Amino acid sequence: MSIQEISGTQEKLERKVGGDSDRTIKGDGKTQSGIEVKEVYCPEDIAHLNYEKDIGRPGEFPYVRGSYRRMYRERLWTSGNPLIGGSTPYMEEKGISSEDYMREMIRLGILCSAIRTGGDYHNLATVDPDHPLVKYDIGNCAGTFFSVWQIFHGRKKHYQLILERSVKDGLVFEFGHQVGPADVCEFSMCLAGIEIMGLNPKEFHGNMVNDPLTSHINQCMLYKQPLEVGFRVSVDAQEYAYRNIHKYRPTNGGCAYDLREAGINTFQELGFRFGNFIEYSDELVRRGLSFEEFGNRPAMAFSGEIDFFETICKLRAARRMWARIGRDRYGADTSKMKCPPVGTNCAGDSMTQRQPILNVVRQTIEAMASVLGGVNGMEMKAYTEAVSPPTTEGWIVNRGIEKILAEEANIPLVSDPLGGSYYVEWLTNHIEEKSMELLQKILDMGGMRACIKNGWIQKEVERAAQERARELEEGRKIRVAENAYEDLNDYPIPLPGFDFERGKQGKGYTTKQEKDWSEWYDFMKSRDVKETAPSLRELYQVTKSGKNVLPAMIKAFKCNATIGEVMGVVREGMGFPYDQFEMVSRPDWLYYD
Amino acid sequence: MAEKPVRLVLAKLGLDDHIRPLQVLSYAFRDAGMEVVYLGCFQTPQTVVETAAIEDVDAIGLSFHTLSYFGWIDETMNVLKEKGMDSRVSVFVGGTIPPEDTSALEAIGVRGVFLPGVSLGSIVDQIKQTVSQVRDSGGKTV
Numbered sequence: 001m002s003i004q005e006i007s008g009t010q011e012k013l014e015r016k017v018g019g020d021s022d023r024t025i026k027g028d029g030k031t032q033s034g035i036e037v038k039e040v041y042c043p044e045d046i047a048h049l050n051y052e053k054d055i056g057r058p059g060e061f062p063y064v065r066g067s068y069r070r071m072y073r074e075r076l077w078t079s080g081n082p083l084i085g086g087s088t089p090y091m092e093e094k095g096i097s098s099e100d101y102m103r104e105m106i107r108l109g110i111l112c113s114a115i116r117t118g119g120d121y122h123n124l125a126t127v128d129p130d131h132p133l134v135k136y137d138i139g140n141c142a143g144t145f146f147s148v149w150q151i152f153h154g155r156k157k158h159y160q161l162i163l164e165r166s167v168k169d170g171l172v173f174e175f176g177h178q179v180g181p182a183d184v185c186e187f188s189m190c191l192a193g194i195e196i197m198g199l200n201p202k203e204f205h206g207n208m209v210n211d212p213l214t215s216h217i218n219q220c221m222l223y224k225q226p227l228e229v230g231f232r233v234s235v236d237a238q239e240y241a242y243r244n245i246h247k248y249r250p251t252n253g254g255c256a257y258d259l260r261e262a263g264i265n266t267f268q269e270l271g272f273r274f275g276n277f278i279e280y281s282d283e284l285v286r287r288g289l290s291f292e293e294f295g296n297r298p299a300m301a302f303s304g305e306i307d308f309f310e311t312i313c314k315l316r317a318a319r320r321m322w323a324r325i326g327r328d329r330y331g332a333d334t335s336k337m338k339c340p341p342v343g344t345n346c347a348g349d350s351m352t353q354r355q356p357i358l359n360v361v362r363q364t365i366e367a368m369a370s371v372l373g374g375v376n377g378m379e380m381k382a383y384t385e386a387v388s389p390p391t392t393e394g395w396i397v398n399r400g401i402e403k404i405l406a407e408e409a410n411i412p413l414v415s416d417p418l419g420g421s422y423y424v425e426w427l428t429n430h431i432e433e434k435s436m437e438l439l440q441k442i443l444d445m446g447g448m449r450a451c452i453k454n455g456w457i458q459k460e461v462e463r464a465a466q467e468r469a470r471e472l473e474e475g476r477k478i479r480v481a482e483n484a485y486e487d488l489n490d491y492p493i494p495l496p497g498f499d500f501e502r503g504k505q506g507k508g509y510t511t512k513q514e515k516d517w518s519e520w521y522d523f524m525k526s527r528d529v530k531e532t533a534p535s536l537r538e539l540y541q542v543t544k545s546g547k548n549v550l551p552a553m554i555k556a557f558k559c560n561a562t563i564g565e566v567m568g569v570v571r572e573g574m575g576f577p578y579d580q581f582e583m584v585s586r587p588d589w590l591y592y593d
Numbered sequence: 594m595a596e597k598p599v600r601l602v603l604a605k606l607g608l609d610d611h612i613r614p615l616q617v618l619s620y621a622f623r624d625a626g627m628e629v630v631y632l633g634c635f636q637t638p639q640t641v642v643e644t645a646a647i648e649d650v651d652a653i654g655l656s657f658h659t660l661s662y663f664g665w666i667d668e669t670m671n672v673l674k675e676k677g678m679d680s681r682v683s684v685f686v687g688g689t690i691p692p693e694d695t696s697a698l699e700a701i702g703v704r705g706v707f708l709p710g711v712s713l714g715s716i717v718d719q720i721k722q723t724v725s726q727v728r729d730s731g732g733k734t735v
Contacts, residue, residue: 121608121659133635136664137607220610220634262613353689353709386709387689462616469617473713482710508664581635 026484028476032307033265035430041422049425054320058374058415061327063319063339064428065416066374072412077370078113078172078343078377079402098143099158101392110395114172115162116379117186118142118389124182125223125580128564129520132583136509139516145186146562147523151193154519160197163190166206167199170247173206178255179219180212180234181570185563187237187250188550192557207249207299210234213276213448214255217458218262224580227452229571233549235283240550242284242294252343253277253298260303261349262461263468266314266431269302271438272457274321275448278439281330282447291330296340299377304344304366309427311366312418315342315373317432321439341376351385355481357493359383364401371411372418378402384497391497527560529589535559536569540592543573565590599724601652601685604632604641606665611658614687618654621713625721638669645673645682651724657688663697670702681732683723687716 030036038045049055056062059069068074096104105111120142122134128146129138138144143155150156151163165171175186187208194201212230215222222230234251241250254276256269264272277298284294300318305311319339326332346366351359360383370378380401382394390398405411418424442451451457471477481488509517535556542552549570556566568578568586578586601622603615612634619629630648632641645653653673655666666686673679679702686698687707695706704723707716 121610124610125608132637133608135607136661137609137659140660218610220612223608223610224635387691465613465617466620469621469713510660 026475027478028471031310032305032477033267033310035310035427037423037427041426043422045422045426046429049429054429055419055425059339061334061337062323064316065419067319067339067341067376071374071415072406073415075376076406076412077375077402079110079399097158098155099161102158102161104392105395108396108399110399114174114377116174116176117145119175119177119179119182119186120144122146123186123563124177124179124219126179126181126185126225126563126567127579127581127584128562129516131564131579131581133581138509139513144516144520145189146520146564147560148189148192148196148557149523149527149560150519151189152196153526154523155515159190159193163194163197163204164199167194167201167203170205173204175206175208175210178209178211178258179215179222179225180210180230180237181222181225181567183208183210184233184237184550184553185557185566187241188553188566189557189563192554195554196558202245203247204245205247208251209255209301210237210251211253211255211276213279213452214258214272216452217461218258225567226571226574226576226580227449229567229574229576231283231449232574233567233570235280235287236548236550238280238294239284239287239289240548242289242297249297249299251280251298252301253280255301257301257303257345259461260305261347263349263465264461265464266305266310267434267438268460268464270314270318270321270431270435271442272448273300273302273318274325274435274439275442275451277322278325278329278443279448285330291326291332292336295326295330295332296338299340300342302342302344304346304370304375304378304380306347306350306362306366308365308369309424310431311344311369312373313424313427313431315344315370315375316416316419316424316428317435318342319374320428320432321435342374343377343379344370344373344375346370346378346380348381348385350479351381351383352479352482353386354489355493356383356386356495358481358488359385360397360401363398364405367401368405368411371405374416382497383495388497393496529587532556532559532561532565533590536561536565536590537592539566540569540573543570596725598626598628599652599721600628600630600648600650601654601720602630602632602641602645602648602650603654603656604636604644605634605656606636606638606641606669607659607661608635609657609659609661610634611656614658615654615656618656618687618713618716621717622720625717627717627720638665638672641669642672642676642678646676646678650682651727652683652685652720654685654687654720657686657690662686662688662690663694666698666703667701673702681727683720683727685716685720685723687711 055064058066058071120139121137122129123145129144145156151159162173166173175183177183191201194204212222212234216227238250241248254273256273259272260269302314302318319342326337327334346363350362363380367378367380380398382390382398384391384394442448445451472483475483478484539552539556543549553566572578603619605615619631622629630644630650632644641653673682683704685705686703689709692708698706705719
């Protein structure tokens with residue numbers, strides 16, 4: 001008898017012992033990350049844990065039970081925020097301007113404490129709209145944002161309202177681009193706008209993902225941006241904010257959510273996230289900042305996955321990892337520590353294009369797991385995720401789900417209600433152990449940057465993506481109505497947002513894209529480059545000198561430089577081509593002394 | 594004599610960086626005995642068609658995750674025609690494309706549109722079948 005046959009028999013026997021010998025399950029019966037779990041967990045599974053040392057209370061070291069002492073009694077999680085930029089293509093096609101849309105979102109209570117923008121492709125790549133690779137992609141991801149001029153004379157006038165509210169009433173303004181330089185450019189443009197409006201930039205509230213390490217893996221090498229450029233610009237912005245803008249979170253310290261979307265598992269999500277966090281933190285420490293000054297500023301962002309218990313336990317493990325890394329690597333005083341907030345992005349990759357109403361259920365499960373894991377912020381994906389950014393209907397459903405969880409289901413009444421469950425504590429511990437092992441492996445190889453430069457991380461992610469596709473293909477993992485129970489598609493349930501004609505673009509440009517182009521040409525006509533050039537020359541010199549580029553970047557944006565020019569000059573200042581794709585050259589009027 | 598393996602270029606046009614599907618496909622095609630010329634992201638119709646000519650491929654596979662697919666594909670088909678390669682080289686497209694656009698893409702000469710939810714196996718089968726038909730007909734339009 002072969003080993004497989006023997007173990008197969010044992011598996012069958014175990015099932016029989018479970019008293020359910022007739023039930024066959026689809027899929028491989030393991031958790032999403034392949035953890036083999038027992039039928040039931042008992043006190044002996046967590047006998048090695050010490051309550052005071054390993055668990056404790058919410059808001060106390062090691063923070064496994066929550067970042068804050070009174071958790072949801074004090075404040076509910078920050079709600080998913082409309083991706084204003086992301087929704088605009090859809091809205092503008094309907095003739096609704098970004099500003100009107102935003103006001104409507106405020107009225108509906110969907111936009112109450114935070115607002116999030118997404119970047120258009122040219123923003124993410126930090127090139128200008130007239131770059132030959134942009135073409136049909138202009139304005140398809142979000143509103144184009146190439147210059148501060150747009151805030152005052154173009155189609156970004158709603159930014160005046162956002163910036164004012166952010167400075168005066170603490171509205172959290174988020175940039176969700178992830179690609180370091182893209183986030184940093186928008187950050188600089190907003191600071192330039194704030195200064196032009198005569199407001200106090202030190203009062204700017206908000207956060208950005210700003211994680212070029214993840215982008216290098218995920219966004220095709222930062223849109224071909226050299227990693228050194230991305231890292232330098234990113235850490236310059238972090239340092240600038242830690243020293244000058246104390247209400248701002250200038251990075252989330254590692255956006256493993258995006259890698260999770262590619263197919264990595266829970267251990268990799270935590271391992272890579274903290275690998276990035278350590279990479280940034282080490283550099284900041286080298287620049288003379290202490291962990292106490294910045295350690296709790298990056299809000300931790302993870303993926304709210306469909307695997308319910310894995311998600312809950314991952315969030316609990318993440319906080320404990322942060323606390324132990326702060327104590328053991330940076331020597332932080334545990335009595336003075338403040339755990340940063342933890343947030344989830346609900347998993348976009350769990351959403352299907354088929355029978356989208358089921359995505360509403362998936363959303364609910366992911367949001368519930370996030371709340372039980374103690375999140376302080378959550379961005380839900382709308383049921384339209386598989387085909388488009390959220391529509392208004394999508395946001396309304398999301399807000400409804402969150403309110404039902406909070407006020408009908410009464411989940412947030414008690415902090416960490418699953419704490420102390422044999423299974424939850426065992427799984428939290430298991431996830432932390434395995435993730436720490438991986439993190440140690442990365443550190444032994446020289447840290448995240450070294451592992452990215454030699455391609456090890458990329459290979460791991462590629463392998464994971466393969467595996468993810470194969471397990472769905474082979475039915476080892478289940479997606480209802482997609483690779484199992486497909487008869488549920490026999491009666492398609494139509495939902496709004498799946499009906500707009502995305503194919504309308506045809507050979508030309510949409511109405512919105514025509515507007516994007518004309519805005520760009522208006523700007524080019526109205527700008528006097530004689531006023532712009534000196535600030536770009538200064539930025540070039542600052543970049544070459546190795547000093548922090550942020551002040552010079554902000555100044556260049558104030559002088560109406562474009563995103564492509566600013567990053568082009570930084571690239572050249574660091575010894576790289578002006579255009580990372582090497583398709584356009586520096587403008588004639590721009591020369592260096 | 595065994596039939597020559599199918600040879601194809603895989604690329605994404607413009608700035609759309611959603612690279613995973615293309616990576617997953619490249620391994621699936623390789624495992625199915627095809628020869629993959631992997632161009633990856635940030636290509637233009639010119640670079641893709643030039644590569645197809647130099648590498649003497651049977652097919653071009655383009656993957657999209659944005660609204661911009663129609664413009665890019667249309668341009669690619671025109672460059673192929675200009676170079677007189679359109680009958681010999683089949684173009685396949687995949688991504689988040691609304692099902693109702695399939696016929697419009699086929700009308701401009703695309704020989705296979707793969708939508709979300711399609712299995713890797715059936716993509717492989719359809720490409721192999723189409724390529725072998727094109728070869729049998731001596732590179733005339735299928």
